[in-house]
Amino acid sequence: MKYLFILLSACLLSACGKSPSLTLHVFECGQVNVHDISLFSPGVNEGGAKELTGSCYLIQHPKGKMIWDTGLPDALAGNQADAFGGKLTLSVNNTLSDQLAAINVKPEDIKYMGISHFHGDHTGNANLFKHSQLFIQQAEYDAAFGETPEKFGFNPASYNALDTSKITILKGDHDVFADGSVIIKTAPGHTPGHQMLLVNLENEGPIMLSGDLYHFTSNREHRRVPAFNFDKPQTLKTMEMIETFVKDSGAQFWIQHDKEQNALIRHSPSFYN
Numbered sequence: 001m002k003y004l005f006i007l008l009s010a011c012l013l014s015a016c017g018k019s020p021s022l023t024l025h026v027f028e029c030g031q032v033n034v035h036d037i038s039l040f041s042p043g044v045n046e047g048g049a050k051e052l053t054g055s056c057y058l059i060q061h062p063k064g065k066m067i068w069d070t071g072l073p074d075a076l077a078g079n080q081a082d083a084f085g086g087k088l089t090l091s092v093n094n095t096l097s098d099q100l101a102a103i104n105v106k107p108e109d110i111k112y113m114g115i116s117h118f119h120g121d122h123t124g125n126a127n128l129f130k131h132s133q134l135f136i137q138q139a140e141y142d143a144a145f146g147e148t149p150e151k152f153g154f155n156p157a158s159y160n161a162l163d164t165s166k167i168t169i170l171k172g173d174h175d176v177f178a179d180g181s182v183i184i185k186t187a188p189g190h191t192p193g194h195q196m197l198l199v200n201l202e203n204e205g206p207i208m209l210s211g212d213l214y215h216f217t218s219n220r221e222h223r224r225v226p227a228f229n230f231d232k233p234q235t236l237k238t239m240e241m242i243e244t245f246v247k248d249s250g251a252q253f254w255i256q257h258d259k260e261q262n263a264l265i266r267h268s269p270s271f272y273n
């Protein structure tokens with residue numbers, strides 16, 4: 001009992017769940033030029049154009065560095081690619097490799113990798129981090145490394161080097177550094193094992209990196225589910241669960257593809273702490 005009291009006191013004094021030296025860098029990881037935005041919001045704004053961005057993040061903790069999502073492939077730099085039968089044009093202005101190098105981080109320095117889900121705009125540079133330990137939900141693992149990854153909209157060539165990586169399969173939330181500072185949150189539906197990342201920063205407070213639960217703000221406001229989505233009822237249930245969590249925790253909610261919101265977020269070499 002006495003020890004529990006001492007532990008709780010220490011937690012209160014040190015703001016348990018927040019690591020003073022925890023930092024978060026944000027990288028621009030590609031552009032998605034959407035020629036028919038109703039792909040993301042069926043029946044709404046049919047034929048309308050919209051630009052989305054891609055985002056990747058570096059978390060630096062005293063126990064190691066972690067990359068969250070790897071964006072569109074660096075190989076796209078200087079080129080463009082069509083996707084979804086010409087409904088999207090994909091491009092990369094700044095490579096993730098260059099953005100990491102600019103802050104003196106090499107891919108081999110990164111101990112852990114979390115990927116919100118295995119769509120190609122999130123696994124584009126996954127093979128760069130084959131030395132990292134991958135955190136993946138069981139359902140996403142089964143889909144991505146099973147017999148028919150294409151059926152889920154995945155591109156196995158973008159992550160085939162992970163065959164020999166250390167992989168930790170999750171069945172729910174996971175406290176990455178075992179101190180409450182960085183938590184993987186299970187958020188299935190968009191893909192079988194979609195997940196999100198909660199980063200508890202000392203100064204900035206909690207930030208939720210929301211993967212592709214929503215692709216832009218109006219879809220969040222109206223809880224719209226894209227046409228390409230694994231399980232709509234499960235996605236709507238996850239939206240309900242996550243919105244309650246975000247409200248209760250007071251976390252900032254960052255929509256990774258939202259270009260307008262990202263314009264207001266400081267990007268690397270600046271960082272949050």
Ligand SMILES: [Zn+2]
Pocket residue numbers: 119121122212257
């Ligand atoms: Zn995406």
